[in-house]
Each structure stands twice: as C-alpha cells, then as structure tokens.
Amino acid sequence: MSELVQVYLPMFLVFAVGAAIVAVFWLGGHYLGPKNPNPEKLQPYECGNDSDGARGVRMSVKFYLTAILFVVFDIEAVFIYPWAVLFKGLGWTGFLTMLAFIAALLVALAYCWKKGALEWES
Amino acid sequence: MTPGGYFFGVCAVVAVLGALATISARNPIRGAMGLLATIVGIAGMYVQLSAQFLAAIQLIVYAGAVVVLFVFVIMLLGPDAHGADGGKRPGSWARWIAAPLVSVLLLGGAVLLARVSTPQRFRAAPPGHGTIEAVGGDVFGRALVPFELSTALLIVAAVGAIAIARSRATKPSERPASVGATRRLFGGAIHPRDARTVDDEVAR
Amino acid sequence: MTNDPWLRALLEGAAVVTALMTAVAWITWLERKIAGRIQSRLGPTMVGPFGLLQPLADAVKSMQKESIVPRDADALLFWLAPPLTLALALGTAAVIPFSPGLLASDVDIGVLYALALSGLLSFPIWIAGWASNNKYSLLGGMRMVAQGISYEIPMVLSALVPVVLAGTLSMGGVVRHQAEHGWFVVSAPGVGFVAFLVFLLTALAEGNRIPFDIPEAESELVAGPTTEYTAIQWSLFAAAEYAHSLLASAIAATLFLGGWDGPVLPPAVWMVLKTGALFLLITWLRWSLLRLRSDQLMSLCWKLLVPLTLLLLLGAGTWVTLAT
Numbered sequence: 199m200s201e202l203v204q205v206y207l208p209m210f211l212v213f214a215v216g217a218a219i220v221a222v223f224w225l226g227g228h229y230l231g232p233k234n235p236n237p238e239k240l241q242p243y244e245c246g247n248d249s250d251g252a253r254g255v256r257m258s259v260k261f262y263l264t265a266i267l268f269v270v271f272d273i274e275a276v277f278i279y280p281w282a283v284l285f286k287g288l289g290w291t292g293f294l295t296m297l298a299f300i301a302a303l304l305v306a307l308a309y310c311w312k313k314g315a316l317e318w319e320s
Numbered sequence: 321m322t323p324g325g326y327f328f329g330v331c332a333v334v335a336v337l338g339a340l341a342t343i344s345a346r347n348p349i350r351g352a353m354g355l356l357a358t359i360v361g362i363a364g365m366y367v368q369l370s371a372q373f374l375a376a377i378q379l380i381v382y383a384g385a386v387v388v389l390f391v392f393v394i395m396l397l398g399p400d401a402h403g404a405d406g407g408k409r410p411g412s413w414a415r416w417i418a419a420p421l422v423s424v425l426l427l428g429g430a431v432l433l434a435r436v437s438t439p440q441r442f443r444a445a446p447p448g449h450g451t452i453e454a455v456g457g458d459v460f461g462r463a464l465v466p467f468e469l470s471t472a473l474l475i476v477a478a479v480g481a482i483a484i485a486r487s488r489a490t491k492p493s494e495r496p497a498s499v500g501a502t503r504r505l506f507g508g509a510i511h512p513r514d515a516r517t518v519d520d521e522v523a524r
Numbered sequence: 525m526t527n528d529p530w531l532r533a534l535l536e537g538a539a540v541v542t543a544l545m546t547a548v549a550w551i552t553w554l555e556r557k558i559a560g561r562i563q564s565r566l567g568p569t570m571v572g573p574f575g576l577l578q579p580l581a582d583a584v585k586s587m588q589k590e591s592i593v594p595r596d597a598d599a600l601l602f603w604l605a606p607p608l609t610l611a612l613a614l615g616t617a618a619v620i621p622f623s624p625g626l627l628a629s630d631v632d633i634g635v636l637y638a639l640a641l642s643g644l645l646s647f648p649i650w651i652a653g654w655a656s657n658n659k660y661s662l663l664g665g666m667r668m669v670a671q672g673i674s675y676e677i678p679m680v681l682s683a684l685v686p687v688v689l690a691g692t693l694s695m696g697g698v699v700r701h702q703a704e705h706g707w708f709v710v711s712a713p714g715v716g717f718v719a720f721l722v723f724l725l726t727a728l729a730e731g732n733r734i735p736f737d738i739p740e741a742e743s744e745l746v747a748g749p750t751t752e753y754t755a756i757q758w759s760l761f762a763a764a765e766y767a768h769s770l771l772a773s774a775i776a777a778t779l780f781l782g783g784w785d786g787p788v789l790p791p792a793v794w795m796v797l798k799t800g801a802l803f804l805l806i807t808w809l810r811w812s813l814l815r816l817r818s819d820q821l822m823s824l825c826w827k828l829l830v831p832l833t834l835l836l837l838l839g840a841g842t843w844v845t846l847a848t
Contacts (some may be wrong), residue, residue, distance in 0.1 A: 221791030280456025
C-alpha cells in the first residue's frame with residue numbers, strides 16, 4: 199500500500215473508532231429509552247402556539263451574501279496556504295506578490311463595506 | 321485486496337451513492353447532502369492518489385464553502401426551490417425510457433472504446449507531486465501571472481453577488497415602515513419575527 | 525508496538541478517541557464546578573466524591589430518556605446529524621501532537637486538516653436545525669453556519685501566522701520549530717501575540733461559546749438548532765460542543781504556546797497543562813461575559829478581524845524576511 203495511505207490510516211481510523219463509540223451511545227439510547235409517542239408530544243415546539251413547521255420559510259438574502267463573501271475569501275486563503283509554507287524561500291519577491299494579492303482583496307472588502315453588504319441589520 | 325484497495329472501495333461507494341442521492345432526491349436539501357457525500361468520497365480518492373493538498377482543498381472549498389452556498393440559495397428560494405408543482409408530480413413517463421437508454425449508451429460507448437483503442441497510458445507522477453510545496457512551487461513559479469489575475473475573478477464574484485442580492489430585494493412598499501434601510505435592501509428572515517411562511521403571506 | 529500497520533493505526537486511533545471522550549466527560553464536571561463557584565453554588569456534589577461520577581450518571585440517564593422525532597421532521601437527517609457532529613469533532617484529534625512521539629497522524633498538512641474539519645463542524649448542526657422542521661431550529665442553524673463561515677476566515681488567517689513563522693503546515697513541525705526558536709506567542713514582536721488573541725476569539729465563535737452563542741440565544745431562539753432534540757441525541761451534541769472547545773484549546777496551545785515544549789516535566793504533561801489552562805480561560809469567559817448582538821458579531825468579524833489578520837500575515841512575512 200502506498201506510503202500516504204499508511205500515514206493517513208490512523209486519521210481515518212480515528213473517525214471509525216469515533217463513529218463506533220457514538221454508535222454504542224446511540225444504541226444504548228435506542229434500547230434503554232422508552233417509546234411512547236403521542237400527537238401532542240410530537241408537535242414541533244413553538245412557544246405554545248400551534249406550529250406549522252418551517253418548510254415554507256424563506257431566508258434572508260443576507261445569508262447568501264455572507265456565503266458568497268466566504269467563498270471569495272476562502273479561495274483567497276487557499277492561495278495563501280502554499281505561500282505561507284514556501285515563504286522563506288521566496289524572499290521579498292514572494293512578499294510583494296502576496297502584498298499585491300492581499301491589497302486587491304482589501305479593495306474588494308472595502309467595496310462590500312461601502313455598499314452595505316457587511317451590515318447585518320440596520 | 322490491499323488496504324489501499326479497501327480504502328478506494330469505501331470512497332467509491334460513498335461517492336456513487338452520494339451522486340445517486342443528488343440526482344434522485346425530491347427534496348433539494350437532501351440532494352445537497354448527497355453532493356456533500358460525493359465531494360467527501362472524491363477527497364478520499366485524492367488522498368489515495370497522493371494528492372493530499374488537493375484533498376484538503378476539496379474539503380475546505382467544496383464541502384465547506386460551495387455546498388454551504390448551494391444550501392443558502394435553496395433556503396433563499398424557500399418553497400420555490402421545489403419547483404412549480406412542489407416536487408410532488410410523479411414526473412413524465414419519458415424518464416423511464418430515457419434514463420436506462422442513456423445509461424446503456426454510455427456503458428456501451430465505454431466498452432467499445434476500451435476494445436478498439438489502446439488505453440492511454442500516462443507517465444507516473446513523480447513522488448511528492450501532491451505536497452503543498454510542489455503545488456505552491458507551481459503557483460508562485462510558472463503560474464504567477466494567472467495567480468495574480470485570479471484576484472480580478474474574486475473581486476468580480478464579490479461585486480456580482482452584491483448586484484444580485486440588491487435586485488432580489490423586496491419593494492419598499494411591501495415592508496413595514498419600521499424596518500430599517502438595510503432590511504429593506506436585503507429582504508427576508510434573519511429573526512423569528514420575520515420567519516413567515518407562504519401561508520401567513522396569503523392570509524395577510 | 526506491533527508491526528502490522530492496520531493494528532497499529534487502529535490502536536493509535538482507539539487510544540486518541542478514548543482519551544478524548546474521557547477528557548470530554550470530565551471537563552463537563554469541571555465546567556459545572558467552576559460555574560457553580562462563580563455563581564456562589566457548589567456544583568455537582570452527590571454522585572461520587574466531589575460529584576466526580578456525575579458525567580457517568582448523566583450519560584446513563586440521558587440514554588434512559590425517550591428520543592422524540594417531531595412530526596413532519598426529516599427523520600433520516602434528524603437521526604444522522606448528532607452522531608455526525610460528534611464523529612467530526614473527534615476526528616480532529618488525529619493530528620494533535622501530545623508529545624514528540626505521541627501523534628496519531630503526523631501528516632504534512634496537519635494544520636490545514638484541523639482547520640478544514642473545524643470549518644465543516646457547523647454544517648451537521650445546520651442539518652439538525654433544518655431536519656427539525658421548526659422555525660427556531662432552522663434560524664438557529666442558519667445563524668450558526670453564517671457565523672461559522674464568517675469566523676473561519678480570520679481563524680484560518682491567524683493560524684497561518686505560525687505557519688509563516690515556522691515554514692511548515694505539519695503540527696509536529698510547528699512545535700519542533702517553537703522548541704528550538706521560542707514560542708510564537710512571545711517571539712516575532714507583537715505579531716504572534718495578536719494572532720494568538722484573534723485565534724482564541726475565533727475559536728470561541730466557531731464553538732458557539734459565549735460571547736458568541738447567538739445561534740442558541742435563549743431569549744429569541746429557545747435552544748437554537750437543537751431545540752427539538754431530546755435524550756442521548758441531545759447529549760451527543762453537548763459532547764461534540766465540549767470536544768470542539770477542548771480541541772480548539774489544544775490547537776491554540778500547539779500553534780502558539782509551544783505545544784509539548786517545556787522544562788522539567790514530561791512533554792505530554794506540558795501539553796495537557798497548556799490545553800487545560802486555555803480551556804479554563806474559555807470557561808471563565810463563558811460565565812463572566814454577556815452575549816453580543818448578531819450585527820455586532822458580523823461587524824467584528826468582517827470589519828475588524830478579516831482586515832487585521834490579512835495585515836498580520838504581511839507583518840509576519842516582513843518579520844521573517846528581515847530576520848533571515
């Protein structure tokens with residue numbers, strides 16, 4: 199088997215063991231717990247009102263905007279990872295490269311700020 | 321089978337089941353969950369191909385960011401995300417013919433190609449090709465210009481997102497006067513008092 | 525140690541997860557003791573000496589309660605969300621270096637892996653909120669993901685400061701560099717210390733700890749995404765939250781406080797001490813501070829922390845270039 203899988207194997211087995219422990223708790227709850235459902239108990243909680251659930255709810259476009267800003271800055275971070283590792287070998291050239299990159303993204307952030315996209319609630 | 325083989329098997333099963341769930345789920349959120357499973361399965365395959373940096377990026381960007389974006393768009397659309405019929409109509413009879421036909425054609429094409437042409441052989445990748453040093457060396461070496469140009473792409477994405485968000489804003493007249501300017505600009509629920517369902521809207 | 529790679533990996537994985545679950549059980553006791561003292565109470569005292577067996581009693585009790593799936597909920601995703609959350613939280617433990625030799629997976633991108641898992645953690649909780657078919661749960665889940673993804677940016681960028689200083693993404697490598705050249709929280713004038721503070725703040729926000737627990741703000745959202753959860757399923761979420769806080773403390777100790785490096789005492793003891801001290805700090809903050817408003821939370825992240833961490837990275841770069 200390849201070297202890499204060998205290094206990563208404990209990592210995946212941590213997941214497997216974690217899943218096994220979680221399953222034990224889960225099964226314990228399944229067999230030890232009572233099961234007496236009734237219509238009142240199964241009603242979604244809504245502060246005493248009859249609930250009609252959350253299926254028809256529309257969420258604010260704010261959340262979408264936050265998500266797309268996150269995608270933009272997350273991809274930026276992806277480029278910074280290799281830069282951070284290789285930085286010592288790149289010297290001032292590498293520094294200026296990243297300076298230009300970060301400056302451009304700060305401009306984008308300033309634009310979003312000015313347009314009110316960073317305001318959560320007014 | 322080698323441990324690597326078992327590992328590939330697990331990843332492949334997760335990826336294929338996720339893909340099936342993505343295209344067959346009635347509920348768009350469940351479809352997105354299937355997509356998430358596919359992405360994680362493929363990340364596992366990257367690890368097996370010694371491309372560990374790519375695997376981490378796959379998890380960070382696709383599982384962590386793009387799926388979240390999809391889900392937030394689905395939540396933004398609310399009930400509209402289910403399509404005009406609410407996803408309840410049993411679909412056209414044509415799909416029962418089209419889906420098997422396309423599958424058989426694809427499979428047949430693949431078998432035929434494998435028979436008539438010699439399989440393309442790629443040179444083995446050099447050891448360590450998937451390390452962050454190797455990938456970064458390329459990004460800050462021969463791909464330096466595309467890398468700097470990618471900032472333009474990222475800026476356009478941010479600007480475009482704001483433009484789309486504004487055009488979706490509700491008309492000011494439909495909102496109570498007490499609601500602030502930003503809320504009018506970006507209409508929708510961020511607080512329980514705004515979380516009205518379509519039925520509530522009809523009742524008003 | 526045996527030579528069979530499967531058996532060895534399995535043993536290492538089992539050791540790490542068992543240690544972590546035990547630690548999680550007893551930090552719930554610790555937190556309740558501290559909270560009690562801060563509020564002039566005693567905390568748990570009845571089960572075992574000093575109430576030490578309380579976590580076991582809690583686990584058994586929550587298994588004996590009824591698991592309720594609300595009407596019209598998406599049952600499959602409702603059942604899947606809690607175990608998924610806890611398994612994801614435990615998975616981070618594989619890359620934490622407890623001592624020079626005790627590290628399950630010394631992968632070359634350990635920091636990246638820990639940050640990726642930490643970023644994914646808010647998603648299964650969102651699934652829980654959505655599957656519950658309850659407006660409070662759904663809004664809590666939406667806020668949790670929005671907060672999680674926003675704070676992931678400054679978290680990742682501040683965690684990259686030690687990476688720039690050490691020149692490696694391997695967790696073990698970062699600690700070895702600090703053992704030779706001094707801890708990052710004090711070396712690299714100012715930059716390391718500010719990055720450490722930002723990392724702690726963002727770790728609080730990612731873990732939904734006070735002052736950043738808006739997704740479960742009781743006064744408006746009941747209990748947030750986990751409102752509809754009962755019995756052992758709720759306990760799995762609680763365990764995941766504690767595991768996440770504990771692992772965030774461990775990552776902060778590794779990246780900024782020198783990990784297992786320290787005089788006299790064995791390395792593993794130093795690691796446990798540093799992680800414990802950071803966890804105590806988080807607990808202390810939780811019982812002392814008030815909750816921020818959601819607009820303050822978002823402003824703090826996007827208007828202060830994101831530009832600040834970008835500048836910090838450039839500062840770290842300047843320092844490294846000048847020092848060599």
